[in-house]
Amino acid sequence: MVDRLVNSEANARRIATVESCFGANGQPLAIPGRVLVGEGVVTKMCRKKPKTRQFFLFNDILVYGNIVMDKKKYNKQHIIPLEEVKLENLEDDGILKNGWLIRTPTKSFAVYAATATEKTEWMAHINKCVEDLLKKTGKKPSLEHAAVWIPDAEASICMHCRKTQFTVLNRRHHCRKCGAVVCNPCSNKKFLLPAQSSKPLRVCLSCYDTLTKARANQGELPVKPANKSVNQDSSGEDDSEDEIDDSGKNDDPIKGLDNLSIDEKPTFYGDTAEPPSDSTSPTTCDVSNTISSNDNACSGGAPTDTGCSGNDSSTCDAGSTSCD
Numbered sequence: 001m002v003d004r005l006v007n008s009e010a011n012a013r014r015i016a017t018v019e020s021c022f023g024a025n026g027q028p029l030a031i032p033g034r035v036l037v038g039e040g041v042v043t044k045m046c047r048k049k050p051k052t053r054q055f056f057l058f059n060d061i062l063v064y065g066n067i068v069m070d071k072k073k074y075n076k077q078h079i080i081p082l083e084e085v086k087l088e089n090l091e092d093d094g095i096l097k098n099g100w101l102i103r104t105p106t107k108s109f110a111v112y113a114a115t116a117t118e119k120t121e122w123m124a125h126i127n128k129c130v131e132d133l134l135k136k137t138g139k140k141p142s143l144e145h146a147a148v149w150i151p152d153a154e155a156s157i158c159m160h161c162r163k164t165q166f167t168v169l170n171r172r173h174h175c176r177k178c179g180a181v182v183c184n185p186c187s188n189k190k191f192l193l194p195a196q197s198s199k200p201l202r203v204c205l206s207c208y209d210t211l212t213k214a215r216a217n218q219g220e221l222p223v224k225p226a227n228k229s230v231n232q233d234s235s236g237e238d239d240s241e242d243e244i245d246d247s248g249k250n251d252d253p254i255k256g257l258d259n260l261s262i263d264e265k266p267t268f269y270g271d272t273a274e275p276p277s278d279s280t281s282p283t284t285c286d287v288s289n290t291i292s293s294n295d296n297a298c299s300g301g302a303p304t305d306t307g308c309s310g311n312d313s314s315t316c317d318a319g320s321t322s323c324d
Helices: 009-025 116-137 205-217 255-259
Strands: 036-045 050-058 061-069 073-081 086-089 099-103 108-112 189-191 201-203
Touching: 009 036, 009 073, 036 116, 050 108, 050 116, 086 116, 099 116, 189 205, 201 205
Parallel strands: none
Antiparallel strands: 036 050, 036 108, 050 061, 061 073, 086 099, 099 108, 189 201
């Protein structure tokens, strides 16, 4: 699917454009043999509420980031090795439609496409890239994956003790083993989960007991619990910078999904024949725009039949600082 793109000029331009859209805070993405397979916007179910994220599928990694400036700049770049990825289908549930789970050993989460067709395309292309990569490297797929965190809005009381009501003072916390929403007393122990971190992580009391017994049955010494409870003012090691509310407001998380419109279809570059190197091709900053032979990205909203002006270099500034 992507073999013909490996050494193409169009692929090199696309990857360079993705790098520049993330600015100086993003990691370099151009390495020999890497191909940008596809890109598009999906809705990611975050801890507080669903949010739109720009996803880039390469033949060896999956990259996503927060959309800072529509179609032009992104920040909080996340890179997921595809050899660790496992996809699971999600059935439609009310307003939550066209979704699937992205599972990895360190983090798992749900995403939603705008239509059933786009969901099918995303899942098919990601699964194909994972399959080809594992076949190429000879590695085995990961057997253990991090739990998907239950959104805050789905738990008004602790899911462990079933008593503590969550308030401004009684904060929600997540068990890193099962993903349940629990109160501080029900998650005041930590346990080492090597796949997720080199340091012991917050777990609920049920998971702590299960993990401790399993370790004892394996003949290993139990992890010595901390002398003090986990700080009430901390949700644990980190709740992921990606979970920070972009708007600073806590609106109804599920209702907010209605307002997340995705008006662009994803683009998958391996599906069609590559155009000649001197012709126009989609830019990774804006799949609806074109990129000229001098590699300058088009300005947002420019008609695709007009191309870019020779002096246009404002769309993606590699030296810019991404804002929160």
